Amino acid sequence: xxxxxxxxxxxxxxxxxxxxxxxxxxxxxxxxxxxxxxxxxxxxxxxxxxxxxxxxxxxxxxxxxxxxxxxxxxxxxxxxxxxxxxxxxxxxxxxxxxxxxxxxxxxxxxxxxxxxxxxxxxxxxxxxxxxxxxxxxxxxxxxxxxxxxxxxxxxxxxxxxxxxxxxxxxxxxxxxxxxxxxxxxxxxxxxxxxxxxxxxxxxxxxxxxxxxxxxxxxxxxxxxxxxxxxxxxxxxxxxxxxxxxxxxxxxxxxxxxxxxxxxxxxxxxxxxxxxxxxxxxxxxxxxxxxxxxxxxxxxxxxxxxxxxxxxxxxxxxxxxxxxxxxxxxxxxxxxxxxxxxxxxxxxxxxxxxxxxxxxxxxxxxxxxxxxxxxxxxxxxxxxxxxxxxxxxxxxxxxxxxxxxxxxxxxxxxxxxxxxxxxxxxxxxxxxxxxxxxxxxxxxxxxxxxxxxxxxxxxxxxxxxxxxxxxxxxxxxxxxxxxxxxxxxxxxxxxxxxxxxxxxxxxxxxxxxxxxxxxxxxxxxxxxxxxxxxxxxxxxxxxxxxxxxxxxxxxxxxxxxxxxxxxxxxxxxxxxxxxxxxxxxxxxxxxxxxxxxxxxxxxxxxxxxxxxxxxxxxxxxxxxxxxxxxxxxxxxxxxxxxxxxxxxxxxxxxxxxxxxxxxxxxxxxxxxxxxxxxxxxxxxxxxxxxxxxxxxxxxxxxxxxxxxxxxxxxxxxxxxxxxxxxxxxxxxxxxxxxxxxxxxxxxxxxxxxxxxxxxxxxxxxxxxxxxxxxxxxxxxxxxxxxxxxxxxxxxxxxxxxxxxxxxxxxxxxxxxxxxxxxxxxxxxxxxxxxxxxxxxxxxxxxxxxxxxxxxxxxxxxxxxxxxxxxxxxxxxxxxxxxxxxxxxxxxxxxxxxxxxxxxxxxxxxxxxxxxxxxxxxxxxxxxxxxxxxxxxxxxxxxxxxxxx
Numbered sequence: 048x049x050x051x052x053x054x055x056x057x058x059x060x061x062x063x064x065x066x067x068x069x070x071x072x073x074x075x076x077x078x079x080x081x082x083x084x085x086x087x088x089x090x091x092x093x094x095x096x097x098x099x100x101x102x103x104x105x106x107x108x109x110x111x112x113x114x115x116x117x118x119x120x121x122x123x124x125x126x127x128x129x130x131x132x133x134x135x136x137x138x139x140x141x142x143x144x145x146x147x148x149x150x151x152x153x154x155x156x157x158x159x160x161x162x163x164x165x166x167x168x169x170x171x172x173x174x175x176x177x178x179x180x181x182x183x184x185x186x187x188x189x190x191x192x193x194x195x196x197x198x199x200x201x202x203x204x205x206x207x208x209x210x211x212x213x214x215x216x217x218x219x220x221x222x223x224x225x226x227x228x229x230x231x232x233x234x235x236x237x238x239x240x241x242x243x244x245x246x247x248x249x250x251x252x253x254x255x256x257x258x259x260x261x262x263x264x265x266x267x268x269x270x271x272x273x274x275x276x277x278x279x280x281x282x283x284x285x286x287x288x289x290x291x292x293x294x295x296x297x298x299x300x301x302x303x304x305x306x307x308x309x310x311x312x313x314x315x316x317x318x319x320x321x322x323x324x325x326x327x328x329x330x331x332x333x334x335x336x337x338x339x340x341x342x343x344x345x346x347x348x349x350x351x352x353x354x355x356x357x358x359x360x361x362x363x364x365x366x367x368x369x370x371x372x373x374x375x376x377x378x379x380x381x382x383x384x385x386x387x388x389x390x391x392x393x394x395x396x397x398x399x400x401x402x403x404x405x406x407x408x409x410x411x412x413x414x415x416x417x418x419x420x421x422x423x424x425x426x427x428x429x430x431x432x433x434x435x436x437x438x439x440x441x442x443x444x445x446x447x448x449x450x451x452x453x454x455x456x457x458x459x460x461x462x463x464x465x466x467x468x469x470x471x472x473x474x475x476x477x478x479x480x481x482x483x484x485x486x487x488x489x490x491x492x493x494x495x496x497x498x499x500x501x502x503x504x505x506x507x508x509x510x511x512x513x514x515x516x517x518x519x520x521x522x523x524x525x526x527x528x529x530x531x532x533x534x535x536x537x538x539x540x541x542x543x544x545x546x547x548x549x550x551x552x553x554x555x556x557x558x559x560x561x562x563x564x565x566x567x568x569x570x571x572x573x574x575x576x577x578x579x580x581x582x583x584x585x586x587x588x589x590x591x592x593x594x595x596x597x598x599x600x601x602x603x604x605x606x607x608x609x610x611x612x613x614x615x616x617x618x619x620x621x622x623x624x625x626x627x628x629x630x631x632x633x634x635x636x637x638x639x640x641x642x643x644x645x646x647x648x649x650x651x652x653x654x655x656x657x658x659x660x661x662x663x664x665x666x667x668x669x670x671x672x673x674x675x676x677x678x679x680x681x682x683x684x685x686x687x688x689x690x691x692x693x694x695x696x697x698x699x700x701x702x703x704x705x706x707x708x709x710x711x712x713x714x715x716x717x718x719x720x721x722x723x724x725x726x727x728x729x730x731x732x733x734x735x736x737x738x739x740x741x742x743x744x745x746x747x748x749x750x751x752x753x754x755x756x757x758x759x760x761x762x763x764x765x766x767x768x769x770x771x772x773x774x775x776x777x778x779x780x781x782x783x784x785x786x787x788x789x790x791x792x793x794x795x796x797x798x799x800x801x802x803x804x805x806x807x808x809x810x811x812x813x814x815x816x817x818x819x820x821x822x823x824x825x826x827x828x829x830x831x832x833x834x835x836x837x838x839x840x841x842x843x844x845x846x847x848x849x850x851x852x853x854x855x856x857x858x859x860x861x862x863x864x865x866x867x868x869x870x871x872x873x874x875x876x877x878x879x880x881x882x883x884x885x886x887x888x889x890x891x892x893x894x895x896x897x898x899x900x901x902x903x904x905x906x907x908x909x910x911x912x913x914x915x916x917x918x919x920x921x922x923x924x925x926x927x928x929x930x931x932x933x934x935x936x937x938x939x940x941x942x943x944x945x946x947x948x949x950x951x952x953x954x955x956x957x958x959x960x961x962x963x964x965x966x967x968x969x970x971x972x973x974x975x976x977x978x979x980x981x982x983x984x985x986x987x988x989x990x991x992x993x994x
Contacts, residue, residue, distance in 0.1 A: 067735065069227040069761035070786060072200035075181060078763070078786035079148050082809060085785065085822040090869075090936025091812055092824035094861065095903070096846065096854040098536050099553065099569045101583040104560040105495070105518025106537035106850060109170055110155035111502045113512060118504055121512065123519055124152035126170040127178055127831055127850030128537030132189065137519055137532030142828070143190025149808060150830040150850050151178040153222075156207035158214050163187055165196075165241075167204025171222050171257060172499065173278055173285070173454050175641055176539065176558060176849060178807060178831060179761065180204060183219065185241060196241040200224075200231040202761070206259035210266045210298065215240040218247075218299035220271055222255035225278055227761040234259065234271060236299045247295075248302040253277055254289030261298075262325050263463060263505070269295040270331060270434065271302065272321035276454065280711060280737070280759040282686025285454040286338035290318035294434050305434035312428055312437040313337055320457040326466045331430045332483070333437065334471050336453030337423035341444075353377040358406040363396055366403040381410055384629045392632065401633040409632055425449045425473060427459065427483040440483030448473040456499070463505035472498035476513060478526060489526025497559060516559040536571065536852040541642055542593040543847035545838045546601040553855075554604070555847055556591030562606045563591070564618075567843065567855055586616060595647040595655070605647065605655060605669065610689060611639025613657065615669050626669030628657060637661065638683060640692035640711055650703040658693025662708055662722065675722025680710040697751075699743040707751055707774070709738025715753055717774050728774030733757075736766065740792050746799035749773055754789040758807065765789050767804060769817060780817025785809075793835040797862045803844065805832025810846060814864055827854060860905045860937060872914075872985040874978060875905035879992040880944065882973055887964025897966040902991070904940040906980045911935045917979040918946065918971075918991075920957075926950030926976070933982070942978075944971050944993070 086092055110124035119136035122143070129144035130152060144150060144166065154167035164187075168180025180203060183196035198204065201221035210216035216238055223232025232255035234248035248256065254275040262268035275289030291314065292306035306312040317339030324332045353373055358366070371389040378387055395401045425445040428437040448471065449456055455473075462468030467482040476498045477486040490496070495517020504510035509525035518533040539558035545567070546552050556562045565583030575581045589608025597603035605626075607613035615624045630637050637659035648654035657663045660683070661674040683691030692711050699705035704721030713736045715729035729738075736755040744750035751774055755766035765784040768777040780802075781789075787806035795801035802813045804820070808829045811820040827846075834847035842862060846854040860875035880902055889895040908914050911934050918927040926946040931938070946954070951961045951969045961969050971993050979988045 108514025220256035281690035
């Protein structure tokens, strides 16, 4: 078995693939400068976006920094949701990283002596959505402004240590690029407050530093762990000889490797991610993700049951002699299609169409383990002599902590008041009070799985703050009970969609937080704590993926979780049917992407498409499937990640069966006859890039758009293309878009010249089909924009972000813009407003604030200048008039629906009486009014109805 592993490793190491070059730090800086310039001159920068949550499920936490003198104040770093500050023990949080160019956080430190905040950007967990950062950021004004402090090409920064006695002495560890090799990784030290840096430890261009800690009572004593890893889109290798433990006794100026073969700590191949914790100068703990494989156990079946491996060696005759009852139990237990009964499978073997080994192969999909024996996994080591020697603290395997993805975790903590009190976590969170000999779970039903950060109060034993994939939890009794603190809206959405209900609902699939549904009218409000009715509802677990809603009945929803596990839901009757297509016995298993694409046909809502490595079609809502293509990828690659899969599907609204598909390995195919024949149309594209979107135009039958994404090569170039002839030829339309991987491109349903695009750090619009792009800015942080959908009836652009939940913008005026009218004044239509006795009063609470109505007037002006706003009756009588300073482009003018004293008198002459409200203001009575906007001799108007 070991020889087989070695031979495979040797073979794999000799394979070479056409790798795209990683984007240079200079190009990243240039892109950020270009983005700043675009924003300043953007004509859509003032278009407001409203965050509509949800927040209850939160998102992945990566770092916590707690005020040691006042632990109800702390900062939380989210993987792709920025940094948030609380001064009331997590009751409320305020975002403080929004003015920076990124929201991707790997590490966080606060110099509490000076209140200087340091953020190491770029998440370090090496996940599928661990976005690269832009180096070190520092703020002296609690996030109002941020300074770039270098190390831009490090991409992922794991630790920041600040000398509590000297703010100028700072030591930083960097993991380096995720998908490519580079030399800007290791440990860096500054003695001038971050002005200059000196690299003090470098292992190799593939191994960065994943953890660094210092002795709580001695800043000079430090330990650091290196991690040898190589991530590709098709394979993740998270171990190697570059992984190890290093020690410094001069505050990180020099380092000595202490995990030597003589230390009894694992070394060489199989050495994975290592986490560290220091109790004192002698006592050090380490948690290790051991990727060496366990000894093979006896995998033969018992007399009572059959297992997969039985069919790898059994002869055809012995197979035919199996008891039908035992074979039936195996088939049903392992999810074989119902048509495969014991009798039918035996007939297939008897006829020679399949072999017994095909039953084993049927269960070994593209994401199965390469070998039969599992890895050793999580293990805890302890040193009592300052790292010279190490001993494993436990005898048995620590199963159920890391499962198959130890690279995602890797932290250990020691109680500052108890050298035998340690905490470790992966999927559950565990504690030990005997130095790691035994562990007990301190997980709870209101604590999300997948833990990444923990703070242990040195002054109050049992006070813990835990950061996980579901936000922040606080305990005061050592994990017996937990408080959930999920006020920030930091959901990591992969995909979103909307229905046509009134008001319409938004659906979204989230990283490790399932699929949720809620009204687009949601506003953050703690009132649900009293009513018990949170507006959003969970409709699916796992890692939430794409959603399709039957437009005839919005209770019929298609969605699921990772690797193509999809369901048809009946939300009205709480029904659920598993609908993943199954390959035929004797065929190679289908390959399904982590984010498997699905699509309901616009021509018939009973027809559903689903992409594996082939395109599947169901004519009856997913009950039955047929493959309508061959393999539309390059066939996959050797590795342990599903690859060579379809990533995007689009069917033309003009013609049933005119379908485009894109793959994760860079191919785009088209069929014009419902899968009867396929044509590859991607030969002119850069090779091997992920097809993040293929979009058949809703305005012209021959037109199609494609977005490519180089994130999995550390290639941050923006790639967007259009074809006017079904993909026969392509034109690049990325034009002036700053470099950033493109996740989504969307066509406006009303204005064929308008396109929208979401990248890893911004949202853009083009009014000329990609000849140039404008950057949205108002209210949108620099976060990954993963998905876009337009609610046609309500004229809303709905944005699914991977780190800041969902945003909505009214695009009524935007849809009217064109190159023809951009030199004119325009004003958007307004929705009616219902009058209320509350206007200008405090209601039933005489001590409360006055209720002030508000109506946003959305206008477009061709110049940055003052504009006059007039409110008149239908016959032109002026009721109120004022001027506003406006920027060139779209502006929002807030109008409180008041009229002047002169306007009140004018209405009085028309026998319309208006009474003064409690706050001394006159408000518009019921009726129809005009809103006029004028600038530079040009004027536009719209009507306003008060009901």
